[in-house]
Amino acid sequence: MPSRPNIIFILTDDQGYGELGCHGNTVIQTPNLDNMHAESVRLTNYHVGPTCAPTRAGLMTGHFHNSTGVWHTIGGRSLLRQDEYSIANAFSDAGYKTGLFGKWHLGDNYPYQPQDRGFQETASHGGGGIGNTPDYWGNNYNGDHYAVNGEWTPFEGYCTDIWFQEGLKFVERHKDEPFLCFITTNAPHGPFIVDDSYSRQYDGQVENEDRANFFGMITCIDENVGGLRRRLDELGLTDNTILIFMTDNGTACGAKSGEGQFIANGYNAGMRGIKGSEYEGGHRVPLFIHWPNGGLTEGRDVATLTANVDMMPTLMELCGIARDDLVFDGTSIASLIRGDDIDWPDRTLVTDSQRITDPIKWRKSATMTQRWRLINGEELYDIQADPGQEKDVASDHPDVVEKLRADYDRWWDKVSEQFSGTIPIPIGSPEEPSVRLNAHDWRNPEAECAWNQASVRAANKCNGYWEIEVAQPGTYRFELRRWPKEEDRPIVEDIEGELKTYSDIKDGYGGGVAVPVKTARLKVGDIEQESAVTQEDKGILFTAELNAGETLLQSWFIDDAGEDIGAYYVYVDFL
Structure with missing residues (x-):
């Protein structure tokens, strides 16, 4: 019997379905992902x-x-509730080594960090992207500091290369034991730096420089995928490794939508x-x-309706991890992936995009079955x-709508x-x-916050509160x-220099007002409590006795005119 699969x-960020040569894009160069596509089961x-x-x-x-x-990307609405049990928890508890390298985006304080949620080894940037407010100050994709198991650590090189390098180091450390390794690139999310x-x-092949850089970021990812697969071959791990490629949402820059959200230019x-x-x-x-030991080596499309919520139960089943105590909204699709001859029942799935402080019913929602949207x-x-959703047929099928x-x-x-x-x-x-x-995690009715470092430099006028939990009674210092x-x-x-927008930080952030x-x-x-601010103060200290x-x-x-901003950073210590 082969050992449990690795x-x-x-997982790439903001790369859409159309940013792959194998999906019909005649401009973008993705030869390694195209090869993987040809040798994989594809959920279409x-x-x-x-x-x-x-x-x-x-x-x-x-x-x-x-x-x-989690229904937003900022404003405290990207923190994964403390009582959620993650795929990393499940695999760690089953004896797997677990690691995540790249983007997390589900919280930057205990107990919301990846190392708090079952990942034993991590290297990640802060917030939802490099240069977000929780990230290390001044990070801009090259020569950055990333959090290694929570400790900011300097790295040389480009972010995408580092995530794959750190992922491979993890694989090499644990090549003789089962592992779960997430490589979660922040690319090709903007700023478009490569x-x-x-x-x-x-x-000359695309409409603008942003799209050229966006495509370049994907080609860099593709190159790293090729290097990863070659190294797995060298280590003798290919056959017993379940290798998955996925993107996290629709395209951010490969196409532009116009009236009615139909595509105005680009390929989608x-x-x-x-x-x-x-x-x-x-x-x-x-x-x-792709999984040779599981028979997943030939290109085959699975057109059945599936979703991200299916992946945790699916991978647990493929790896023989049985947990009757866990209840999922998704379902294992292992039989679909294996190609078992079964009568798969139709089901209804819902996804939506809220991106506001408090969700609104029906807002930007898609209720889906195999046939209907x-x-x-x-x-x-x-x-x-x-498939292009050009003709609304609601009036012809009122029973389906109901x-x-x-x-x-x-x-x-x-x-x-x-x-x-609350999610304190x-x-x-x-x-x-x-x-x-x-300030990335400020709560306020408008979900407005200084979520990136360029906003901090520009002294954006916004404010909000944090939901906190005082873990133990006593004296606390706030800076x-x-x-x-x-x-x-x-x-x-x-800070001396010209202000730059977040999208323009390739060569540095510039000044600050x-x-x-x-x-x-x-x-x-x-x-x-209140205190005066002098010209020399770098931080203002307060202490308070708090109950748990x-x-x-x-x-x-x-300021003197009564105008205010929030403190973009507050450091809290238990004394």
Whole structure:
């Protein structure tokens, strides 16, 4: 009997179904992924969340993303609820070595980090992308610091290369024992930064420089996939490794949508909508699975409706991990992948894109069966006859609309049970006695926050509160800062240079504006404190005696005119 199979799961960010040569794109160069496609079972009717964090929440738990607390990418709505049990937990508990290298995007404080959720070895950037506010200050894809098991560590080289290198090091360390390895690139998510050797080949073939760089980032990923597969061959691991390639949502830059979300330019494999859309192009993505010992070596399409919530139970079944105590919203599709001759029942799946503080029923939703797509509870498309979703046939099939609306209602009742629940960040926990809160996770009704470092430099006027949990009663110290400790600069001081937008950080971030604040204020629960801000202060310190339990924390920097911003970074220590 061969040993239990290994798993390497490659997940790319913002690459759509159409950014592959094997899917009909005649411009992009993806020879290694095209080869993998030819040697894999392909899920061709596979659906995810229309944006990054929601897809990851469903993939990691087998639960609908809204029910896990993750329905946005910022504003504290990308934190995976503490009681969710992840695929890494399951495999770790079953004796697998587990690792994640790249993007996590489900929380940056204990207990939401990947190393807190079952991944034994990790290297990752902060937030939803390199250069987000939780990330190490100044990261811009090359020569960055990444969190290795939670500790910021300097690296040389380009981010995509590093994720694959770290993933391969993990594989080499554990080649004689079963492992689960996620390689989760932040590419090709913007900013679109890649070496010219990858992007300039697309000059004159695509509509703009952003798309050339976007395609170049994918070609770099493709090159790394080829290197990974060659190394697996050298290590003798190919046959017993389940190798998966998947993307997390529709395209961000390979196509542009116009009126009615129909494609105005670019290539999207005939689908309507792009990233964030309720139409097919927002959430139908590729998934290839190659496993020689499992007989998965020849190209075969599976056109049955499937979803990211199916992957956790599927991989557990393929690896012989039986857990009757776990309940999933998805189902194992192992029999479909194996090609077993079974009568697969039709089912209804729902995905949606909320991207607001509090979810709204029917908002940007797709209620799906094998044949039908009900969009926003109103438009109906026969996806088999009309894959481009051009003709709304709701008036011709009122019975189908009624049934799908009832299916959606049942789904909504389930996922909305915890909408009003809190997802607090602990302070004073023995596991993380020093905590850095940041503006990426601010809560406010508009879900407005300084979610990237360019916004911090621009001193964006916004504020919000953090949901916190005081882990133990006692004295706490709070340090309010405009700049993170890595910058070590007075609160009011500028950074010399021209301001740049987040999309323009390839050659560095540029400058930062001065903020003429005079007063700092902190509110923790019912406790409020205020202090003057001098020209030399890098941080303003407050201490407070707190009782254990959940509460809210908010900060202010206020100028003479009464205008304010929040402290983009608050450092909290249990004394």
